[in-house]
Amino acid sequence: MKCASTRFGSFEVPSESLITFPSGVLGFPEQHRYVMLDHDTEAPIKWLQSVEEPELAFVILDPITFHSDYHVEVSADALVEIKAQVGEELAIAVILTIPSDDPGRITANLRGPLLISHKTKLGKQLVLSEEFPTRHPLFPVSGSPSPELASASPSVECKV
Secondary structure, three states: OEEEEOOOEEEEOOHHHEEEOOOOEOOEOOOOEEEEEEOOOOOOOEEEEEOOOOOOEEEEEOHHHOOOOOOOOOOHHHHHHOOOOOOOEEEEEEEEEOOOOOHHHOEEOOOOOEEEEOOOOEEEEOOOOOOOOOOEEOOOOOOOOOHHHHHOOOOOEEEO
């Protein structure tokens, strides 16, 4: 499939690489199909690029890279939507906000993680309780990456 992006130009995406969010992503309910792209080969940060809207892309990250005790309870309804089974390993990612005036103040939305089934290629954005912040800082006040982020592997699994 041929895709266009305002950030990455035109590129080919194998159909098996597409991730479908049946309910869309919060704020973008009409956009359902995305592809995950590497930011670069060394960074754990990735892009979730819409294949339907060239201007729509989210910067995402596995939360384990900066929050080792982040745990998500997945409801039965969420499993049904992504056609996943109890016990199946699922990927989880959080959307980052990077202020253009101060990239060192990156925050992560821990309240609205993305849940993705590797098997079905279906995803869902969860909405968690208010105990999880929508703007969790990734870096200490100094703006330098935490040791966990600098050395983290780029994948985290979520068991249901």
